[in-house]
Amino acid sequence: MQKIAEWHRGFQVWQYSVSHSTLLLRSVNVAGFSTRIDVVFVGVELMLIRPTYSKLIIFCVEGDEKREILVNESEEVIGKQLFLLDGKASYVVAGGFSWHEDAGDHHTPSRFGPLRGTE
Template sequence: MLASDWLNTKDRFAPSAELFRSDRDFTVWAYTISHSQLLLRTRTPELNGNRSTRIDIVFKPVRTMKVRIEYSGLVIRCATEVEAARIRAENSGLHDDAHCLVLETGLDQDYVIAHAVGWEEDTESDRDPSKLAGFAPGSDPNRIFR
């Protein structure tokens, strides 16, 4: 069975709780200001005649973020109380109801502060539209990358 989940209630975001883990490589695929959506995606290369699955991770609405373009393996976890306080201090004017999420790859850490995060693994191509995020026609990754 392919994995999917959508986390948008406070009870799903306990401090330091691991939410997602994958050894796959992820790329920042799209970000839209209008809907404050960040889409991370795996590529779907063919291996021995079979295409690998695609994993989409969507954060929305994003209040602030510090991300890199590519992640070689990815762990998403809730920030500890100390990490969240430090990250919030670096970013003034944030609402306290958004969740502070840490993105780890190797020894490096980034973060996204958002109200919800979800992921879906499917058998679509990396050029097909995401099932989790709607993008305006001018910013639709499917139209941009074709």
């Protein structure tokens, strides 16, 4: 398991697009922070997530450990990347992950494209 990102600030599920299999988590209007962070997962196959996180630590899991977590899933799902959010309680199986920090607010469009509800 490899840690790939970590933020000690609140995040919430901002949007999930079924047609584009895209999940957007956003940290905005957090006390003590003047920036917004968008975290996007693309090509989402499977997810077990909470609506909010007080902090966000993302790990990428490979090999046998991934198979242990996704024990009942198909090879197609296991072939994607497994991202753990704050330990093993939450996860996203997706084709990729990226993030962006800027000075935007909750009305500012996301860098990750015109996602409905983020224009």
